Amino acid sequence: MSKIIFNEHQRRQIEQNPNVVLITDRSIQYTVAFKLKAVQENLKGKGPTEIFKAAGFDLEIIGIKKVQSAVHRWKKIYQTYGEDGFTQERRGKGSTGRPRAEKLSADKKLEKAEARIRLLEAELAPLKKARRNGKAGEEESFLTPKEKYQAISETIRLFQLKNMTRYLCEVANVSSSGYYKWRQNMEKHSLREEADYQDYLLLKVIYDEAKGKIGYRGFYMELVDQLGKPMNHKKILRLMRKFNLYAKVRRANPYRLIEKANEAHRQIPNYLNRAFKQDEPGKVFLTDITYLQYKGGRTAYLSCVKDVATREIVAYKLATTLKLSIVYETLEQLKHHLDGNLHPEAMIHSDQGFHYTHPGFQTLVKDMGLKQSMSRRGNCLDNAPMESFFGHFKDEVDYHEAESFTELHTQVIDYITHYNHTRKQWTLKKMTPASYRSHLIAA
Incomplete structure (x- = not known):
């Protein structure tokens, strides 16, 4: 499973690409036409990153490794089964591949929505901190109500379900009133996500100019120069973690041990003795x-x-x-x-x-x-x-x-x-x- 987790803003951005059928917080499902085009261009000599960039994808969000593995998988399917490998169901038949997009009835859509919620629970639950279930010595991983509301909202939006909210709340074991109340606060969350993204764009410009060799302190001082007012350093740290802006710094060499020598030099002693805090220039x-x-x-x-x-x-x-x-x-x-x-x-x-x-x-x-x-x-x-x-x-x-x-x-x-x-x-x-x-x- 991919280590990259897409946030809500990134999912909405990727979802706008016409070559995308479905996106979750960890995976992307592409159209059959795009898969065929990608394989054919790759066989002609085009690299995976070049193909995805030409299709309008942001590789900094998706990740180069995910792109390369996708094209490699599609090419293997194409060489084995031809174009039919992308349109026929291959799961459970000893090979790789994704199910084809079919026009489903209302009952089928409902079944798929329920399966989708269960899948989200299976994916997210191991990532959550184990919580006590009331029995001594036993622990259980489960989703919070907020996380279930998010899963329901994404399922309805992605599968375009109508009049299924109350049923999905029953499946997820949450109240529909709580879900609607959470929906009322969605706008606030979206505004904060958008504000974070705009701040990220500002940090990204500074990050690129410094070639990645800058930390949160450097960001703080640079923003004071550019904006005339500081941004809280804790917020800068949060945005750096959220959008993967890691400072490219030198690493200590673990094989280079420092000799613990206690003897002073025979000719010149260590008079300074690490007194590096001085307040007199020229001393x-x-x-x-x-x-x-x-x-x-x-x-x-x-x-x-x-x-x-x-x-x-x-x-x-x-x-x-x-x-x-x-x-x-x-x-x-x-x-x-x-x-x-x-x-x-x-x-x-x-x-x-x-x-x-x-x-x-x-x-x-x-x-x-x-x-x-x-x-x-x-x-x-x-x-x-x-x-x-x-x-x-x-x-x-x-x-x-x-x-x-x-x-x-x-x-x-x-x-x-x-x-x-x-x-x-x-x-x-x-x-x-x-x-x-x-x-x-x-x-």
């Missing part, structure tokens, strides 16, 4: 190097310095080698950034890479008047904010597609400018690093 800096692989199997190396208080990248250097010059030039940029305004307790923190344990680097740091601190061995969490920046960079920049070092260098400059001046952060009171620096200085 604590973090530095590290990451590698960037771009087209042609080539590798570049990015060295950065980050101000812990403002989250701002204040110095960086992109190079094609890991020579010591990469960290020397980064320190020169940091010196230029400070411009003689050195905090009396200024500190620079790094991991235990060979660049930072080298005597030349340590001497240059000391000459600049900075105190040096190092993470414990094998513990990347001791330099977490710097690692976080590199992670966001690799998530949000298509550096793999860079054709040359020059193009990669342009991407680095553009992203750091964006990160410092236009990319808002939730933990910085929803400000950009540059704005937050001005805020701290003013405070």
